Amino acid sequence: MKAEKKTKIVKTIRIDVDQCNGCRACEVICSAVHAAPKFSSNNPARSRIRIIRDPLRDIYVPVLAGEYTVAECAGRDKYMIDGKEYDECSFCRASCPSREEFKEPDSGLPLKCDMCEDEEDGPQCVKWCLVDALIYEEREEEVAEDEGPETLEIGLESLADKYGLETLMETMARMAKKG
Amino acid sequence: MRYAETGFNLEIDLTRGNIEKVATDPRDTELYLGGLGTNAKLLWDRVPPEVEAFDPENLLIFGAGLLCGTPATGCNRTIVSTISPQTKLMAFSMMGGFWAPELKYAGFDKVVLRGKSSELVYIWINNDKVEIRDASHLKGKGAVETAELIQKELNQPKAQVAAIGMAGENRVYYASIEQGRSSASRGGIGAVMGDKGVKAIVVRGTKDINIAQPAEYLGLCNEVLEYIKYREDHPIPGVMPILAGLGSPQEMKVHDEKWHTENFMWGNSRTRRKDFWNDEIAEEWTKTMEDSRTRLISCYNCPMKCGATISMPGLPTYMMKCFSKLTYTMAAFSDLDFGLRIAQKATEYGLDGFSTPQVMAFALELLENGILTDDDFPGMPDDSEGRFYWLLDRIVRREGIGDILADGTYWAALKIGKGADAYAHNNIKKTEQLPLKLSMLNPIYFLMYSTGEKMNITQIEGQFPQAPFPKREHREKFVEDWIQVPDDRFKQYFLDWEPRGENSMPFYPTVPMVCDIVDWQERMHYIDDALGMCAGLSSFPLKPPYHIHNYPKFITSGAGIEMDEEKLTKAAKRYRTLVRAVNIRRGMRRADEAPPENHWKKRFPELETELLDAYYELKGWNNDGIPTTESLQDLGLDYVSEDFIKRGILDK
Numbered sequence: 001m002k003a004e005k006k007t008k009i010v011k012t013i014r015i016d017v018d019q020c021n022g023c024r025a026c027e028v029i030c031s032a033v034h035a036a037p038k039f040s041s042n043n044p045a046r047s048r049i050r051i052i053r054d055p056l057r058d059i060y061v062p063v064l065a066g067e068y069t070v071a072e073c074a075g076r077d078k079y080m081i082d083g084k085e086y087d088e089c090s091f092c093r094a095s096c097p098s099r100e101e102f103k104e105p106d107s108g109l110p111l112k113c114d115m116c117e118d119e120e121d122g123p124q125c126v127k128w129c130l131v132d133a134l135i136y137e138e139r140e141e142e143v144a145e146d147e148g149p150e151t152l153e154i155g156l157e158s159l160a161d162k163y164g165l166e167t168l169m170e171t172m173a174r175m176a177k178k179g
Numbered sequence: 180m181r182y183a184e185t186g187f188n189l190e191i192d193l194t195r196g197n198i199e200k201v202a203t204d205p206r207d208t209e210l211y212l213g214g215l216g217t218n219a220k221l222l223w224d225r226v227p228p229e230v231e232a233f234d235p236e237n238l239l240i241f242g243a244g245l246l247c248g249t250p251a252t253g254c255n256r257t258i259v260s261t262i263s264p265q266t267k268l269m270a271f272s273m274m275g276g277f278w279a280p281e282l283k284y285a286g287f288d289k290v291v292l293r294g295k296s297s298e299l300v301y302i303w304i305n306n307d308k309v310e311i312r313d314a315s316h317l318k319g320k321g322a323v324e325t326a327e328l329i330q331k332e333l334n335q336p337k338a339q340v341a342a343i344g345m346a347g348e349n350r351v352y353y354a355s356i357e358q359g360r361s362s363a364s365r366g367g368i369g370a371v372m373g374d375k376g377v378k379a380i381v382v383r384g385t386k387d388i389n390i391a392q393p394a395e396y397l398g399l400c401n402e403v404l405e406y407i408k409y410r411e412d413h414p415i416p417g418v419m420p421i422l423a424g425l426g427s428p429q430e431m432k433v434h435d436e437k438w439h440t441e442n443f444m445w446g447n448s449r450t451r452r453k454d455f456w457n458d459e460i461a462e463e464w465t466k467t468m469e470d471s472r473t474r475l476i477s478c479y480n481c482p483m484k485c486g487a488t489i490s491m492p493g494l495p496t497y498m499m500k501c502f503s504k505l506t507y508t509m510a511a512f513s514d515l516d517f518g519l520r521i522a523q524k525a526t527e528y529g530l531d532g533f534s535t536p537q538v539m540a541f542a543l544e545l546l547e548n549g550i551l552t553d554d555d556f557p558g559m560p561d562d563s564e565g566r567f568y569w570l571l572d573r574i575v576r577r578e579g580i581g582d583i584l585a586d587g588t589y590w591a592a593l594k595i596g597k598g599a600d601a602y603a604h605n606n607i608k609k610t611e612q613l614p615l616k617l618s619m620l621n622p623i624y625f626l627m628y629s630t631g632e633k634m635n636i637t638q639i640e641g642q643f644p645q646a647p648f649p650k651r652e653h654r655e656k657f658v659e660d661w662i663q664v665p666d667d668r669f670k671q672y673f674l675d676w677e678p679r680g681e682n683s684m685p686f687y688p689t690v691p692m693v694c695d696i697v698d699w700q701e702r703m704h705y706i707d708d709a710l711g712m713c714a715g716l717s718s719f720p721l722k723p724p725y726h727i728h729n730y731p732k733f734i735t736s737g738a739g740i741e742m743d744e745e746k747l748t749k750a751a752k753r754y755r756t757l758v759r760a761v762n763i764r765r766g767m768r769r770a771d772e773a774p775p776e777n778h779w780k781k782r783f784p785e786l787e788t789e790l791l792d793a794y795y796e797l798k799g800w801n802n803d804g805i806p807t808t809e810s811l812q813d814l815g816l817d818y819v820s821e822d823f824i825k826r827g828i829l830d831k
Contacts, residue, residue, distance in 0.1 A: 021484050023477035024277075028250050032390075032397065039393030042250055043284060045385035054336070055359065056327065056496045058473045058488060100337075105385035130408060130482035 004145040011115045012137045013064060013126060020060040020133035022053050026125035033116060033124045045105040048113040049125045052090045059084060062125075062133060065102040066093025068110035073098075181205065182391040183246050183738035184213055189287045189309060191302065193375055194235055194294030198309050203288065209740050209750075210815065212709035213245030213288060215271055216754035218260035221291065222269055223757055223819070228764045232264035232367070233350065233374045239292040241282070241341070241380065244711015248283030248388040249737055250400045252407065252724075253716040255279055255479040257341070257358075258708055263366035265352040265587050266609045268762045270366025271633065274341075275478035275713050276359040278382060281339040285384025296376030299348070301329060304382045305338075314378040319345055321527025322357035323497055329381055338383040344529030346575045347373035351585040353534035353611075357526060360476055360486040360498035364531035365610065365634050367587075391739030399733055406724040407482060407716070415721050417653050418644070425723060426483035426715040430504045431475055434465040439502075445509045447540035448605040448614035464515040471519055483715060491516075494523045502613075502637075503532030509614065510536030511567045521567060528575045533635070534587060534611040539570040541588045541602055542580065550597045555580045587611065605775050608767070610634040612775065620685040620779045625787060626697040626794050628774035630804075632758055633704070641719040642703055643669070643696050647676040647683070663726035665699055665744070672696065685783050694794045705751045706730055753814045756799070756806050760819045763828060769795075769804045805829060 027044035034048065035041045044050075048065040076098075079086045095102035095110035102111045116123045126136040160168050190199045203217070211217045218240045230236040239261045246254045257279040263270035282290065285306050301314040317325050326340035339358065346354035347369030354369030355362045363369075390396045407425060414423035419438055421428035437456035444451055471491050475484035476498065486500040499522060507525070508518030525535055543566060545551040557579070559569045573581025583591045588603035588611055605612050607628055613636060623643070624636070631639040642663065648654045651674070658670040672692045677683050688696060703718035703726070710730070717725040725733075731742040759767075772791065795802060799810025808829055811820040823829035 021475060021477040021482070023479060023481050025252070025480045025482065028480050032250050032393075035387075035393075037393060039250075039390060039397040041387035041389045042248075043385065043387040045284065046387075055476065055488060055498065056323070058496075060474075128404065130404065130411075131477075131484070 005142045006145050007140045007142050009138050010141050012139060013115075013123060014135040014137055015062050016133050016135070017061050019131050020051065020062060021131050022051060022055060022060045023131075024051055025128045025130075026062060026134060027051065029124045029128040033119065043105070046111065048102065048111045050101050057084060059086065059090070060133075061086070061090045063091065063093055063101070064113040064125075065095060065111045067095070067112065069094040069096045072096050180389060182389050183249050184208060184288050185283055185286050185386075185388070187287050188289040188291055189304065190291045190293075191309075191311070192294045193292060193296040193300070193311070193377065196296075196311055198311070200287075200307070208245065208738065211754045211757070212706075212734070212750055214242045214247075214256070214258040214711050215260065215705065215708035215758070216750070217289070217709075218242045218258055218271065219269070219754050219757040219761060221289075222260060222262075223761050226262060226761075228766070230262065232262045232267065232371055235295045235375075236293065237262050237371060239368065239371050239375060239377075241278075241290040241292075243279035243282045243288055244707075245709060246733060246737055247711035248280040249390060250397065250480070251710075251712070251733060251737065252400060252403050253478070253481040253483070253713045254711050255481065256708070256711040256713055257282075257363065258711070259356060259363045259368050261366075261368050261371045262765075263352075263368070264350070264370050265367045265589070266634070268608065268632070268765055268767055269758055270368050271708065271758070272356075272363035272365040272368050273638075273708065274356065274358055274361040274363040275481075276339070276361035277479045278339045278341050278358050278361075279711055280479050281382045281384050283384065283388050284386050285382050286386050290380060292372075292375055292377060295374065299376055299378050301342075301379040301381060302377060303333065303338075304380070304384075305335075306384055306386060317378050318348065320378075321345075322347075322355075322529040323495070323527055325379055326357075326359075329379060333381065335381075335383055338381050340379050340381045342379035342529070343369045343372050343377075344527050344575070346370075346528045346530045346585075348378070349575060349577050349585070350374050351530065351575060351577070352587045352590065353531040353538070355529045355531050357529050360488075360500060361478060362526075362529075364533070369529050390737055392736035395736035396733070399729060399736065402729070403716075403724040404482075410722065410724070415657070417648055417657075418721070422645070422721065425720050427485040427501045427713075427719070429485065430501045431468075431472065431485065431487035431499065434461065434468060436464065436505065437461075439505055440509065442615075443505075443509060444614040444616050445512055447510070447537060447544045447602065448612075448616065449544075450512075451616070460514075467515045467519065478713065481713065481716070485715060489519055489523070491520050491523060494520060495527075497523045497526045499526070506532050506536045506614075507567065510540040511563045513564055513567075517564050517567075521564075521571065524568070524571060528571070530571075530575070533613065535571070535574070536567075537605065537611045537614065538574070538584050538588055538591070539567050541591070542570060542584055544602050545595065545599055548602070550595065550599050550602070551580070604777060607631075607774060608634060608771055612636070616777060616779075618780050620781055620783050620786070622685050622688065622690075622693045622786065622790055623696055625774060626693060626790055627700065628778070629772040629791060630697075630794060630798075631701075632762060637719065638704060638714060640700060641714065642700050642721065642723075644673065644721060647673075647678050649678055661722065662728070663722055665727045669696065669699065685781075685786055690786075690789055690793045693790060694797045697794065698797060701755070702748060702751050703727065705755045706747065709751070709754065710734075749814070753816065756811070756814055756816060757819065759800070759804075760806060760811075760816070760823075763805050764822070764826065767804070769802070772804060 026049045027047035030047040032042035052061040077088045126134045242258045260271045299314040303310045322342045322344040325342040341358040350370040352367040355364035356369045440455045473488045476486045490496045507521045589609040592599040592603040627639045707717045717723045734742040808820040
């Protein structure tokens, strides 16, 4: 049976690194809008957007804070784009032990972009970026509603193949008892 | 709690290696605001006139403006103040970039250096942790190179570095302090930094800056952003492109250099090349710029793109802003390719892009005229470009003739003698000026040039159009939305200003009008310099987003200091007068207040006397340019008048 489709809104900030002038206004306003009370202070070290910048190498990458991760990647790759070398982390949104980005400076607690959901006019970094490096877009995406169970079955099958169905069931029962 | 400012200065005694975090007096903020204002107060209080530029008692102050680090767009200036080796007066060169906000986030409003380190050091400010570190391995390194090396050795890519090059280390009188895409270049402050044995000041800060009335303040900031957008869509018609928009003159963006190359002087500010610009040159220079310019870039929290990253084939990348694009080119009678190449070297050496080319052109003129001889230039190549490179290398090392030239045209001419002073012809207060030689006296510019203590016309002029518009209907259109004027009478001055006839220069605007206009223009620059606002969004361009009507609100809601237009005007007058007082105490008088003799062909000595007389009176200065006891008392500067009386500068 074919899965039922439904649409959802995906909030997107289209980041045009060629337009970025490296001014960090996005960091300024982000930290101000998330201050408590709102706008009462600002501090780019608290911002949930960072410009990874290396002016002499013409590298300007605005990155929005994503999920927290407990461990850094095992390997870190390099990307060559238009003759410029980027560290993989330049594009990574994680608050990660490997770097100081996206952590509260005092507590070290991770920061995450909330797309300024409390602001009527959307993400403030976009509003403050007059050079159009950040453009807010909403797009509709079709997602299969019952995709979840199907995917789960495929996953469980592969585990059963690997460990045997019996071991898998025993493990599940033990996990269920633990709650 | 202190708002907008941190309330602390970092005091470093380089002789003893002592570092102190000193709380400042909030009453001083109210009286002198911050940045230049409070810098001037420190210099008045602590550097008596007997102290010379290279004495250990001289202070070198890096002051962040009062509103730096707040969300106010374009507020990022560091105001560097000291006693200049070149003028022997107070220097207050400024730089944009990223340094001042970072200092505020580190928890300091100023870094105050005194004494001298016996070894070359750099200062590393990481929030509250401050270290004086060995910099012997950085000796002779370029300013841009130094910044990179330090960021790497500290593993601090986000640290902001203000550094000197070889010129500063060797105390060249026009050495700059370089920082990212910006530099504080005028007055030889880089030489004072080198004399103190400091290669760089490195800052990283991760603390908050607080705002007194958050919602009001952000409302104002948003209005400014809206206005910037509006002005981008509405350039001012009828003026040349670089004056039509906001920001510094958009030299990195604009390719048409007809106006500069045909109206500014070439060589040692001598030769006008009226038919220089043609299609072929336009095409060649455009290609040079487009091939080397990788990106247009900005200072902290500013959407204007006044700078650019420049990568000339075969040379390290550097960042350039504004008119240094053409100063070397024109001084050497060369092309843009040469200009951008030698500027790379000069940026690493850390040199002022206005003075340096002129000093070199001056030397070559002396050679041409037999005042210097071939023996003074052993091994110098024959071509103009080669000569400029040769001279540049000798100046920054103070080798041979370079040692004399390193003091600038004024002092070099004194040393050389034999009539060399006639060739140091483009100075005001011993400082080389933009190479402009014009025809008819402009009374407004006469006063700004004469009485300016910033030594650089671009940091004095602005707000009021440089020339009348030919048609009345255009003038009427211009004044329609001219909200920045402090009073509607300025609109009338402009409406009645004609290119020819009775209401034209030099006798119109009339003397009182000229005084009024100059006072307004100067006031706006001084306010910017205390708040840390870039002149490019405020005092320099026509119809800027910041002006006398919204500034008081920014200060009230940002810094929590009750402010209105009158109080702000008075505060600006107070520290402007204090700057003058520092200089008066160091011997500056009316006789020093003159533009170069040949700046205009048609001069009007009587009118010029009248202009100075009237302006001094408006400013509350006596006929010798000294602030009077009465005006000092009115500004609460009684301590200045007492000092003046004690020293016999003023009568009891």
